Amino acid sequence: FSFLQERLRYVLVLLLLLHSTDSFYVPGVAPINFHRNDPVEIKAVKLTSSRTQLPYEYYSLPFCQPSKITYKAENLGEVLRGDRIVNTPFQVSMNVEKKCEVLCNFPNKPVTLTVEQSKLIAERIREDYYVHLIADNLPVATRLEFYSNREEEEKKKEKDVQFEHGYRLGFMDGNKFYLHNHLSFILYYHREDVEESQEHTYRVVRFEVIPQSIKLEDLKADEKSMCTLPEATGSAPQEIDPTKENQLLFTYSVHWEESDIKWASRWDTYLTMSDVQIHWFSIINSVVVVFFLSGILSMIIIRTLRKDIANYNKEDDIEDTMEESGWKLVHGDVFRPPQYPMILSSLLGSGIQLFCMILIVIFVAMLGMLSPSSRGALMTTACFLFMFMGVFGGFFAGRLYRTLKGHRWKKGAFCTATLYPGVVFGICFVLNCFIWGKHSSGAVPFPTMVALLCMWFGISLPLVYLGYYFGFRKQPYDNPVRTNQIPRQIPEQRWYMNKFVGILMAGILPFGAMFIELFFIFSAIWENQFYYLFGFLFLVFIILVVSCSQISIVMVYFQLCAEDYRWWWRTFLVSGGSAFYVLIYAVFYFVNKLDIVEFIPSLLYFGYTALMVLSFWLLTGTIGFYAAYMFVRKIYAAVKID
Numbered sequence: 001f002s003f004l005q006e007r008l009r010y011v012l013v014l015l016l017l018l019h020s021t022d023s024f025y026v027p028g029v030a031p032i033n034f035h036r037n038d039p040v041e042i043k044a045v046k047l048t049s050s051r052t053q054l055p056y057e058y059y060s061l062p063f064c065q066p067s068k069i070t071y072k073a074e075n076l077g078e079v080l081r082g083d084r085i086v087n088t089p090f091q092v093s094m095n096v097e098k099k100c101e102v103l104c105n106f107p108n109k110p111v112t113l114t115v116e117q118s119k120l121i122a123e124r125i126r127e128d129y130y131v132h133l134i135a136d137n138l139p140v141a142t143r144l145e146f147y148s149n150r151e152e153e154e155k156k157k158e159k160d161v162q163f164e165h166g167y168r169l170g171f172m173d174g175n176k177f178y179l180h181n182h183l184s185f186i187l188y189y190h191r192e193d194v195e196e197s198q199e200h201t202y203r204v205v206r207f208e209v210i211p212q213s214i215k216l217e218d219l220k221a222d223e224k225s226m227c228t229l230p231e232a233t234g235s236a237p238q239e240i241d242p243t244k245e246n247q248l249l250f251t252y253s254v255h256w257e258e259s260d261i262k263w264a265s266r267w268d269t270y271l272t273m274s275d276v277q278i279h280w281f282s283i284i285n286s287v288v289v290v291f292f293l294s295g296i297l298s299m300i301i302i303r304t305l306r307k308d309i310a311n312y313n314k315e316d317d318i319e320d321t322m323e324e325s326g327w328k329l330v331h332g333d334v335f336r337p338p339q340y341p342m343i344l345s346s347l348l349g350s351g352i353q354l355f356c357m358i359l360i361v362i363f364v365a366m367l368g369m370l371s372p373s374s375r376g377a378l379m380t381t382a383c384f385l386f387m388f389m390g391v392f393g394g395f396f397a398g399r400l401y402r403t404l405k406g407h408r409w410k411k412g413a414f415c416t417a418t419l420y421p422g423v424v425f426g427i428c429f430v431l432n433c434f435i436w437g438k439h440s441s442g443a444v445p446f447p448t449m450v451a452l453l454c455m456w457f458g459i460s461l462p463l464v465y466l467g468y469y470f471g472f473r474k475q476p477y478d479n480p481v482r483t484n485q486i487p488r489q490i491p492e493q494r495w496y497m498n499k500f501v502g503i504l505m506a507g508i509l510p511f512g513a514m515f516i517e518l519f520f521i522f523s524a525i526w527e528n529q530f531y532y533l534f535g536f537l538f539l540v541f542i543i544l545v546v547s548c549s550q551i552s553i554v555m556v557y558f559q560l561c562a563e564d565y566r567w568w569w570r571t572f573l574v575s576g577g578s579a580f581y582v583l584i585y586a587v588f589y590f591v592n593k594l595d596i597v598e599f600i601p602s603l604l605y606f607g608y609t610a611l612m613v614l615s616f617w618l619l620t621g622t623i624g625f626y627a628a629y630m631f632v633r634k635i636y637a638a639v640k641i642d
Contacts, residue, residue: 036096041092045083047130052127053605074376078376085134092135097254097255100252101226102221112245115243122177131168132165135204138204186257187208190202190263219251267371270372283540294550297554326563340569342412346419348396351625354386356385356392357386362537395474410465435600437600503577507577507581514543514578527594545623553628555628578620586606
């Protein structure tokens, strides 16, 4: 029991350390200081909807445009996410209020939307699209206030505030569509401490918007582009009729407020949208469960093995009288190379590549270097790391291929470099064709695709060959027992030794340890939330590695006890059993949490889910395979074989 307490103490210390990493800020992103009247540029990122999963660029809708449209140069991650950051005609100056101003160039002349444009806007409102703007790299948020289920007396005093990313394009009432044509920006600044003689400098620390729909007749505009807002009670919303031309004004107002929030913690508002309590509860829950189970498993396995090895290594005369049984019987076949050794080593090579990439990405993100404020950094880092980790993937694949008596190392290296990336590229290309057809900004542009292909064949492929060459030349793994010439007959197996039953049994523990975290990851991907709890994720990843290894060792032990020595492929398949549960969870999430009805969004969801499940299977299968391989070599090295 004291051992368990000690472990729990370590875990809690680690959790406290991890929790402190959440407030870290990105190194290399410097704050911008503004003086009064300095322009604060407002840019548009994209339009998104969790119902269609198709992002569109801002000017795909007929919004007011500046005289010259300039797009920001973007990194790989931003392009893959569908961000198209572009300037807007909003004129905002630091600490300068604006009551109401007309946006488009002609002062009091309304904008006329054609029937086609009206139809498009109505369709986007029906599909529940949100508009995402940024000011000084801070995304705009809509404040939602609601009363929590507290006691009646407290209700009057306290409202719960939550923030929603972006603002809604419009809303529907019955079968009528209403567009949010007036935006009230509320920007918060933090006044920096300066010497008395110097001018005050300000930093933007929050960017909120209150979108309103105001009818053209209620917005009184004059020659100087100024307008007056109607009283809140008496105004009617701006309807968009998709069957005819519509006239309206796009207007905005700016309000500044001073804030105590420091620049370094300005992202906290956006990141506290999800409940951290659930994380703490789930992590401690899974940590306790996994350590408890792992303690039990380790004790059982070690005690049983010690007993086995002691029995096998007893004096010869006793051994003659006793009938041999169990895993010692298959010692002459346990290291017999499996079928298709090239494909097995290639898949394991890709698994090693994924493992190294995920470990480094999560660790770097945990240190706060890939926070949401450096847009697209996570995706870019992951892509480049996967390319460069080809060296390790190739090395491990080459060494294993040689151990399995393979000879065609060049073909093996090519297989490692192209099998998994080829499947990923193929699926992404097919999905991309559908997104292109919808003219969405989520489609990867052709030049980016060519660049990715060049990275694959110019960086990844040569690195895999390099690693494979050295791995193949290195001494193969030494197997402690010789393999017999004639394969031994395998006795008939019980029903519970079936592969599929094994997958179901082996997948439960690793999946149980991480499924709450999976919910937050899915929300980040499919519902445009920010995911930032990388400290938690790192811990979950460690738990996943531990539980996969243990389950894999237990399964291979049972298999060898049943005198079935064909464990190579089986261990790889069974260890990835939690991927099957991830697939079931993804279907459950799609049915219960997402409001997707159309064909193409459903295709995108299941296409990308298939990629996630495949990658997860490779990752967990590889972890389990290497754990089982080390275990098998250990136990056969401990037995005296005649």
